Amino acid sequence: DTEVTQTPKHLVMGMTNKKSLKCEQHMGHRAMYWYKQKAKKPPELMFVYSYEKLSINESVPSRFSPECPNSSLLNLHLHALQPEDSALYLCASSQDAGIYHEKLFFGSGTQLSVL
Amino acid sequence: DAKTTQPNSMESNEEEPVHLPCNHSTISGTDYIHWYRQLPSQGPEYVIHGLTSNVNNRMASLAIAEDRKSSTLILHRATLRDAAVYYCILRVGFGNEKLTFGTGTRLTIIP
Numbered sequence: 298d299t300e301v302t303q304t305p306k307h308l309v310m311g312m313t314n315k316k317s318l319k320c321e322q323h324m325g326h327r328a329m330y331w332y333k334q335k336a337k338k339p340p341e342l343m344f345v346y347s348y349e350k351l352s353i354n355e356s357v358p359s360r361f362s363p364e365c366p367n368s369s370l371l372n373l374h375l376h377a378l379q380p381e382d383s384a385l386y387l388c389a390s391s392q393d394a395g396i397y398h399e400k401l402f403f404g405s406g407t408q409l410s411v412l
Numbered sequence: 413d414a415k416t417t418q419p420n421s422m423e424s425n426e427e428e429p430v431h432l433p434c435n436h437s438t439i440s441g442t443d444y445i446h447w448y449r450q451l452p453s454q455g456p457e458y459v460i461h462g463l464t465s466n467v468n469n470r471m472a473s474l475a476i477a478e479d480r481k482s483s484t485l486i487l488h489r490a491t492l493r494d495a496a497v498y499y500c501i502l503r504v505g506f507g508n509e510k511l512t513f514g515t516g517t518r519l520t521i522i523p
Contacts, residue, residue, distance in 0.1 A: 339516055405453070
């Protein structure tokens with residue numbers, strides 16, 4: 298199984314809602330990532346988890362709250378988002394973080410619309 | 413991270429080879445050259461990576477200039493399914509947890 302599964306595939310939420318994005322992998326990978334991608338732009342790194350600990354936060358606003366409950370699961374909790382947060386949110390995993398030859402496996406993403 | 417420069421877009425005919433260039437004049441000795449691609453409505457997928465020597469795998473070949481200031485991703489026989497955005501990324505050796513995407517090249521395949 299070389300898949301990274303993201304749910305839901307699409308999400309529409311209001312600015313006062315609380316929602317969560319979920320990411321799952323069963324490859325035994327110990328590094329997991331959240332990226333944000335606006336239309337026609339490259340993905341931008343948000344967070345990196347290594348061995349279930351947050352190792353990188355790219356100055357992401359606190360309305361985005363990541364959580365890694367175990368080595369297979371990664372969540373992104375959303376609260377009080379703004380319309381400009383509408384984007385494709387991508388999850389990725391790799392065997393380990395910080396090793397030059399490690400390739401990242403990406404999910405297909407959650408397309409988020411904030412109204 | 414060192415910067416890469418790629419053409420914004422390229423076109424190629426189906427069943428012909430495609431050469432996607434990438435300039436990385438500020439590359440350092442420990443930077444690895446990675447290529448990912450993103451098909452429409454998909455997440456990025458790994459294509460290939462290398463350090464100094466040319467590399468081949470089932471998807472593509474990577475040709476690295478002798479001075480390492482540029483590289484070329486080669487798709488030997490393009491199909492319509494190869495239409496995607498191709499990203500050339502420099503990744504520092506051990507200790508760098510980031511994979512930072514540049515603007516990439518949008519490849520269009522003409523049937």
